Amino acid sequence: xxxxxxxxxxxxxxxxxxxxxxxxxxxxxxxxxxxxxxxxxxxxxxxxxxxxxxxxxxxxxxxxxxxxxxxxxxxxxxxxxxxxxxxxxxxxxxxxxxxxxxxxxxxxxxxxxxxxxxxxxxxxxxxxxxxxxxxxxxxxxxxxxxxxxxxxxxxxxxxxxxxxxxxxxxxxxxxxxxxxxxxxxxxxxxxxxxxxxxxxxxxxxxxxxxxxxxxxxxxxxxxxxxxxxxxxxxxxxxxxxxxxxxxxxxxxxxxxxxxxxxxxxxxxxxxxxxxxxxxxxxxxxxxxxxxxxxxxxxxxxxxxxxxxxxxxxxxxxxxxxxxxxxxxxxxxxxxxxxxxxxxxxxxxxxxxxxxxxxxxxxxxxxxxxxxxxxxxxxxxxxxxxxxxxxxxxxxxxxxxxxxxxxxxxxxxxxxxxxxxxxxxxx
Numbered sequence: 061x062x063x064x065x066x067x068x069x070x071x072x073x074x075x076x077x078x079x080x081x082x083x084x085x086x087x088x089x090x091x092x093x094x095x096x097x098x099x100x101x102x103x104x105x106x107x108x109x110x111x112x113x114x115x116x117x118x119x120x121x122x123x124x125x126x127x128x129x130x131x132x133x134x135x136x137x138x139x140x141x142x143x144x145x146x147x148x149x150x151x152x153x154x155x156x157x158x159x160x161x162x163x164x165x166x167x168x169x170x171x172x173x174x175x176x177x178x179x180x181x182x183x184x185x186x187x188x189x190x191x192x193x194x195x196x197x198x199x200x201x202x203x204x205x206x207x208x209x210x211x212x213x214x215x216x217x218x219x220x221x222x223x224x225x226x227x228x229x230x231x232x233x234x235x236x237x238x239x240x241x242x243x244x245x246x247x248x249x250x251x252x253x254x255x256x257x258x259x260x261x262x263x264x265x266x267x268x269x270x271x272x273x274x275x276x277x278x279x280x281x282x283x284x285x286x287x288x289x290x291x292x293x294x295x296x297x298x299x300x301x302x303x304x305x306x307x308x309x310x311x312x313x314x315x316x317x318x319x320x321x322x323x324x325x326x327x328x329x330x331x332x333x334x335x336x337x338x339x340x341x342x343x344x345x346x347x348x349x350x351x352x353x354x355x356x357x358x359x360x361x362x363x364x365x366x367x368x369x370x371x372x373x374x375x376x377x378x379x380x381x382x383x384x385x386x387x388x389x390x391x392x393x394x395x396x397x398x399x400x401x402x403x404x405x406x407x408x409x410x411x412x413x414x415x416x417x418x419x420x421x422x423x424x425x426x427x428x429x430x431x432x433x434x435x436x437x438x439x440x441x442x443x444x445x446x447x448x449x450x451x452x453x454x455x456x457x458x459x460x461x462x463x464x465x466x467x468x469x470x471x472x473x474x475x476x477x478x479x480x481x482x483x484x485x486x
Contacts, residue, residue: 111393112359121357121364122178123187123339128359136393141191142356143177143205144366144390145170151210151374154219158232162218163371165233168352169221170368171345172241173208175354176216178342179312179411180204180255187339191389203254205383210374215252216245224248235352238345238407239316249312250456258309259454265317265438268451269422275453276309276415311412312342313421315438320404329399331437333358334428335408340421342409348401362396 112119112128112135119126119135122142126135147170149161162169181189184200191197212219222232224244230236236244239261246259258276262268319328335341336357344355353365372387412418425440444451 115359117360119357119359119364120333120336122343123337123341125337137190137192139356139364139366139394140389140391141189142366142390143174143181143208143388144368145173145177145208145388146368147371148210148218148374149371151218152212154212154222154232158222161371162222165235166218166222167347167368168236168238168241168345169218169225169244171347171352171354171366172221172236172245173216173218174366174368175314175342175345175409176245176312177204177208179257179310179409180207182342182411183255183257183310183413193386193389193391197385202382205385205388206377207252207255209376209383211376216248220248221245238405241345242314242316242407245312245314246454250454256309257312259312259314262313262315262438265315266445267313267315267425267438267440268444269440269442270444271451271453272311272313272418273415274451276311276418277307278309278453308415310414311410311418313340313410313412313418315408315410316406317408317438318405319402319437322404324400324402324404325435326400327435328437329361331429331431331434332399332406335410337428338410338421338424340410340412340417342411344406344408346402346406348397348403353395353397356394358399359396361399363399363402364394364396366390367395 112132115128117128119128121135121138124138126132126138128135147161147163147166149163151160153160159165181187181201181204184204185198189201191201207214207216210218214220221241221244224247225234225236225240226232227247228236228240228243230240242261246261249255249257249259258272260267260272260275319325319332324332332344336343336355343357345352346355347353351367351369353367355363355365357364367390375384375387377383410421412421422440429438430436430440
């Protein structure tokens with residue numbers, strides 16, 4: 061397998077060659093044995109991670125600061141509370157005849173799942189929610205977890221993500237880059253009625269405030285509007301959305317970036333770390349050659365991350381309808397890597413439950429990221445650039461599967477929306 065940075069039109073810096081996915085010669089039995097040994101070696105390394113050092117420097121995890129000397133136990137509990145999605149094996153074949161494990165190719169998809177899961181935790185349970193082993197959890201927590209089970213009828217499953225990636229030019233079993241994962245999540249979120257997120261993926265390193273506010277204030281309407289009504293692309297964007305008392309649709313903001321050519325430019329390091337201090341932070345997607353990680357914080361010049369490169373057996377719901385969640389939380393000291401070893405292709409994530417959260421985020425970006433006389437990681441602009449095509453907020457396609465008839469066959473059931481519902485292709 062080969063990985064190399066690539067500066068593509070959409071900002072993906074991840075290019076992998078997988079024999080069976082690309083139509084090349086399949087792996088020989090000897091190659092498969094080597095691959096299996098590599099997977100086992102990754103698991104062993106994960107079990108022998110270096111402990112957090114004794115230091116006076118603060119640790120930042122998804123917008124929260126910890127004193128490592130006095131709050132180490134609290135810090136580790138916070139990290140273990142994050143949902144941890146790893147390679148799995150023995151799930152139903154993707155597409156009916158595809159792979160039954162994502163080991164070796166699904167690491168960036170798993171990282172995307174972790175970032176989205178953190179957004180859903182913040183939406184339903186709050187950033188301060190904690191998880192304890194063998195303790196009963198809120199109903200919302202179980203519903204969130206079920207959205208990501210490795211089943212074709214779960215809205216953010218590896219099946220749905222891999223097959224939605226086909227529309228982004230990625231074959232099933234091919235590695236994704238951070239931007240591709242962001243685009244896939246944006247599309248899948250359109251079918252998730254329970255969480256009802258507005259997913260905005262920036263383009264050309266630019267976040268447009270006007271476009272985000274239009275998208276987050278819109279709600280579908282079956283009403284006929286006259287010419288004087290406030291509408292945009294046939295949709296309301298006033299503050300009267302049913303089920304949303306504030307009139308604001310919770311925002312998942314993803315900012316794909318390329319912070320260098322073959323390696324990260326050191327000038328971006330401080331601004332990159334500042335993003336983990338923001339209360340809206342969902343961390344970052346990225347990694348290094350051969351590996352994708354979900355970065356959740358930093359200590360000094362080291363990034364702290366959750367590592368998906370451990371292969372576990374598929375877990376399904378039990379007879380009582382709950383999910384045994386013990387394998388979905390990493391209960392070890394978290395791994396770290398030097399920030400300058402980061403591949404330059406990354407994607408930052410932020411969650412703004414209310415409009416006030418987004419306004420606050422804009423202020424923090426102006427103050428901490430867009431400092432005068434410094435090379436800016438990305439731009440934040442008030443108005444939609446005149447030379448860009450008109451902004452058309454994403455809307456649910458006519459197809460009531462996840463974007464294509466091959467993804468979820470007719471009469472399959474989608475679980476993510478909290479009720480059993482048959483779907484069909486119109």
